[in-house]
Amino acid sequence: MKNMKTNFRKLTVVAILFVMASCSSELDQKPLIGDTLDNLLQNNPGAAKGLVSKMYATFALTGPSGPGSSDIVSNDAGETGFLRGIINLQDFTADDMKNRWGDDGLDQLTTTSNWTQNNKFFRYLFDRVYYTVPQTTNLIVALNQTSGPDKELYISELRFLRSLAYYYMIDCFGKGVLITTENYGTTGALPEASRTELFNYVESELLAIESTLPDHNEYGRANKSAARMLLARLYLNAVVYTGTARYNDALTYVNKVITEGGYTLAPNFVHNFSADNNTSPEIIFPLIADAVSSQSYGNTTYLVNGNLNSETMPLSFFGATDGWGGHRATKAWYNLYGDITTTPDVRGQLFWTAGHTFEMTDYKVWTNGYPSVKFRNSNATGPSTPTSFSNTDFPLFRLADAYLMYAECVVRGATGGSASQALSYVNEVRNRSNATSILQADLTLDFILDERGRELNFEGVRRTDLIRFGKFTGGSYLWPWKGNTLNGTSIPDTYNVFPIPLTALDANPNLTQNPGYN
Template sequence: MKKIFISTIALLSLLSLNSCTDLNENVLDEASASGLTDKQAADGNIAPVYARLPDVFTHTTYFAIQEISTDEAILPYRGGTDWGDNGIYIAMHQHTHTSTDPNLRNTWLLLAQGISRSVTALNTLPTINDPNVKTYIAEARGMRAYYNMLLLDLFGLVFVKNDPQSNSEILRGEQALEYVKNEFLAAEPDLLTTVGPGRLTKGAVWGLLARLYLNAAVYRDRFGAQFTFKPEDMDKVVEYCDKIISSGQYQLSPDYFSIFNDNNHDNKELIFAVDQRAELNGHNRLAYFSLSGDQFPLPAFPGANGTDGPAITPDFYRTWTSAYAPSDPAGTDPRFYKKNMNIPADSCVAASDVVMDRGILRGQQYGLLRVNGAFVRCGNNYRIGKLFNVTRNRPTLPVNFTEQVDFTVAGSNYSTGYRVLKYEFGKKSQSGRNLGDADISIVRLADVYLMRAEAKLRKSNDAAGALADVNTVRAARTAVKPAPALTSMNLDLLFRERGFELYWECLRRTDMIRFGKYEGTWTEKTNADRQKRIFPIPQTAIDGASNIPGYLAQNPGY
């Protein structure tokens, strides 16, 4: 009797990658699956493969460890009462994190579950008679490679697994790199080009292969004093970037912040993204994470606000000001800031006119005034005024974002640090913590141009070619006056440009390591230990695999 395995349950931990814990599956034979079509069975196997992505990209998992570990973001113990979390965000920023960090553990588990779900799909889909199966198998294989690619980048290893009942093989270094590369190459021929950024496509795999080759020198020699970028790797970066650019399928967006709007699923700049549309119950919290607890973006929802989370560091802010001095970057580079609420302070406005500014938010903030849980009204309109930290029981402390932010008492209050509202606050979100519809970019066209520019510099010091690629991106943002063209290019300038274009997009740690800047010094961080380039394997995973001697060794330095 034919059996259909429907992988609808999460696979629980690293141990779901080996025989220590059985896979949890619903097994349906033809009788019990009455009414289930082959299409439903196929869809029911590929959907769980993608379902881990929104959780991987939540504010306290992949985002936190990719951004708060760098010079781009800092999260102090706000007011001495919020975001303390036993010091994990301070430790992450200072590179003193340990193997018991819950955010590292959760990220590890989600990636392990993603791999396990991919393995289940790869074993089940061939038994289903549906025309989509060939494509779904390619997607599952490519997603298994992508989850492993993140494990390689973060933890220095990959899991090779084909049979759900067998132990995974663990690879590191060159072997791990080759495995991920070959899996992407095997998946690519059967992928489609027309299913949108929320699924793995040929373009997505090309972009991920370009990123893999660009970081290959790091993955081969994780703790090297210098990285050796092989010319043949850089040729591959250029090759895959050329494929994407010449396909004509993707376009640089004239309006920079529209790439991160609530309705961005059809934005032509997105190549691969976490699909967060409302019908999928998206929960993009990247807007909520940095805003003040007294910023309420939505007149319809008086419970939807920020949480006074991370700010940008003064160090990162000064890369902007030094680049454009004596001009203000807000009036020079459209990626820095977008003014949306063009109204005088202490005004009455229609609900439709309450649209938050975007980008890097500085100084005194204005917005909807809230008293006893309700917004102050002016007839049918809403009162806009100067904001204070009322929700923090500090009603005389203005919501006035300052450049300085650190781990001192003064540097940790609720208003320290310039904040980031890059992704639009979800328009349907009753709390700021749910229904965030903005798809989260994984690969987009601007990054492709910048990767190609970097490969040109690293292979042959082709500064002219790299400069042309960088200026193509800068010139594309024509919704307002674009940033001025640069006149020269080198690796330091390119690193700065990647910061301007890709801030808050979960790429900073990987970039800093590749450019040799991760052991540097910035606000509240002096640790120069190269072994911190990868994170510790969570202690729970080490403990769980302890019945197989030598199976899972901890990373050096932890």
């Protein structure tokens, strides 16, 4: 399996030959390839797969030429990775993780305060989406004009990747520009697309490719279950995105993942976050990392090394040679397990406490708060050799999330499921980590939000979860450093979406700023 993931990543070598200069603005539609694709496919039948692989790589790597390269404009290539952006925007802005580096713009995320259109971390994610969307669209247009082998499969995969990029535009910014195969290459600025318009487009794309994607695909590539998980996430958050609840639809598609996908929970929770997690039976869609062939400061290297520091921790135990001393969890996360010094819950044992304080009285001090060792670069089974870059794939979609989504839909009143099945799924997730079973009466929305925190924190979903449960803005739920105060304070509803970057507004006069931002 490790060779399979490495070989798939190496296919990007073919694609690199056709990569053009990095985008100069967020809405740049420069093609990944020119009009030579027909000749390329005639001379190299494997070229199409390599080009598609490059599009998968935009979610895992920062650029085509090693960790110092970037597909988008930045003074620091390592900061621009998709996964690094999602962790910054989804976890540092929420209750589970805080960063201490104080980089320009990062403090504002960690403290959910002073968000502006000039914050580079908002721009990086926006730019990443609008690098991926035009390039996947260009490839779809080009492949439609060829008759190579597996053409329809590659087009379906590209439509999935484009939908995945748009999903984060919907979730994070609430609007954008809709680039499709129909308007690709249009001269002049495209109109602004609302959140609902983007939602409807992504929904239609995923529904269209559900039947054309295979039941099973090569490791690291999209299959039916990946598309269904993305649809389920879209529907689960539909009330936030469009104002209309779609829990019945969310339940329909997550149930397909559970009953038809063939996935099972990994017996060992930590296996999902270890260097050999490509052998986990639970991971539905990963973002691939490899310490040799896909080095990046923006993939799980950011998660592993960012939570380690040789001053207080044994780096080699976690398969690392470098510790960046940046990230620590807050008590809002580890308190979900009760007393973590005595909890039997395996998930609650994945914090490094030696040399660190329970309270994060100063988020810029490394020893304040407990680093999370959920992600590590060591193998779950067998020996491993420490490396500077991470070998651990990122589980963007996994079965435990599907189980918890099923339960949430049922508790929210979705039809087509059962309360007893929802309880069974939740207890399977808990029992896998040695947590005690709960009773039907315990299965409330508050419990589900907490259980999602116990199971899924630091996996790029926490901010979205808190918003869906009405706990992100306002003052009903406070966590350390929310609103830039030690014990937390209320933040405005404006913060339920991020500001549109100023560079994007300058690039397209049809884009407007989200309310409440200057």
